[in-house]
Amino acid sequence: MIPEQQFEEIYNENYHKVIGLCLGYVNGDEDIAKDLTQEVFIKVWENLKTFRNEASISTWIYRIAINTCFQQSRKKKFLPLTIDVPDEVGEEKFPTEKRYHNMYACINQLSEINKSIILLELQDIPQKEISNIIGISYEALRIRIHRIKNQLSKCVQNERL
Template sequence: MEDEKIIKLDSYRNLIDLSDKDKAIDEIMKEYTKDVYLLAYSFVKDQGFAEDISQEVFIKCYNNMDSFRGDSSIKTWIYRITVNTAKDFLRKRNFNILKFPIMFFDRFSDEHSTEQKVFNNLEKEELLGTVLSLSTRYREVIILFYFYDLKVEEIAISLQISVNTVKTRLSRGREKLKGIIDLEGGDLHG
């Protein structure tokens, strides 16, 4: 009989018993639903499609739970599934990128005045619009690194590319962002 697979969630607040798939998927969904949705949305820019992709991601997680080896964190594994599912969707649909909502930044909220919140939201929306203007190869590493706080190694695993490729894309993406901001004559930070 196979040993029970019990792993910690990335937040280290719970243990997940992967041998009980129903309970495990409930815990995974509680922890990652919002992040999976937002990551999917960063690719497709449509609420309905992002919801569909999110559902598909969790179905894939459930169906493939037995294949999770623990070589990476659960978070990295789920993000890899999300990225691949979103890319598959885009390939199938030849989908055009639309506008990204400010709700992406909900998890970064803080205690400021209403005026400061409005200013910050406009600044974040402008920054995100600039990030979204980058090609997919640069956009995905920047979003995973800066907005999802993944390490370079985790991004490499999630995107199934080498660590050096991630570093190169981050560097070039930053350069392109700086060039766009300079061209627009703006400074997103005041």
């Protein structure tokens, strides 16, 4: 397969996963997420010939995406997500959207590594693949995910992390 076709296939298979991860890092700012996603795929294109098949291509791309998002979050701190919906309308018409925004606001309070873990988990990435992406054992990952979910539950219920 010629490199352009290979890259196009990789891009099509992984674009939605990468932009979903980036959106989580930038509090849903689509413009920044698209820029980060583009940066990720530029890095994939530039380094595709050095990919050694030691992990799956998607694991390798997630690692690039996480590193790219880490670098961006170090440069610029993103404001927590807020939703400005009047209470009388918000409680009746938008309860799911409000919970969704509250959850992501809580996720953004996590450490960078825990944030990466839960964003990958929310995208239904298999936990064994997440452990490879993050570089920790599967057992340690399972324990960490359990603790992260407990933290998020408390946060969403307006308790402190």
